[in-house]
Amino acid sequence: MNGDLVDRGSWSIEVILTALAYKWLYPNRMFINRGNHETKEMNRTYGFEGEAKHKHGEQTYKLFAHLFTVMPLATLISATKPPVDSSNAILSPEGKKRFFVVHGGLFSKDGVTLDDIRKIERIGRQPGQEGLMCELLWTDPQEMPGRGPSKRGVGIAFGPDVTRRWCQANGVSGVIRSHEVRQDGYAIEHDGLCTTVFSAPNYVDQAGNRGAFIRIDAAGTQTYTQFDAKPHPPMKPMAYASGGMASLLS
Structure with missing residues (x-):
């Protein structure tokens, strides 16, 4: 999750x-x-x-x-078998697919390794407004190459070239992230190296989107299951928010 x-x-x-x-x-x-x-x-x-x-x-x-x-802050999912077709795949040192699962995304600088992420001291700490922990939880992909400012005011936006360089440097077959509504519940982005999956259908009772989840088999093949929202009791979304705030910020 x-x-x-x-x-x-x-x-x-x-x-x-x-x-x-x-x-x-x-x-x-x-x-x-x-x-x-x-x-x-x-x-x-x-x-x-x-x-x-x-x-x-x-x-x-x-x-x-x-x-x-x-x-x-992130999970690394490793396939147990070699892929059926590895012609275009970025593989781990063991020759298998593995996926970096994180809520937000990648970083404001190149050179961040999986070991750097493992070494983050997280227990008892909040992510703040900058640094690796903040970026793991807050960044978003963008269509343009390079990096850009975040639409949220926290973190950055990272392009397909950033994703490819990071995956190649770390032997990662793809980044799976969430953090943003997608109308179909998921979207495959950055030439297949970044997948956004969002499992809250009809987000805050307004967005009209489907939800989705991903299944990864032993060879690292991804399949997607979509689902629709179901009726719920008459309680408005975020009824306990301060000032009654109901924003589409995810």
């Missing part, structure tokens, strides 16, 4: 507790990345802090706030 489990609606507590229950039940099969909304500042603005305190009290929110800092 690739971040932003909370703040996406008015049942964030139920969503995150269900995910944690699966993590407890299947600790070696369930993995939950941190998103830019698993942070104190965003929870205060978009509603999770208010929801957690309303439903279960302040101490429960404090426990969640610490839990979010323990979540991984």
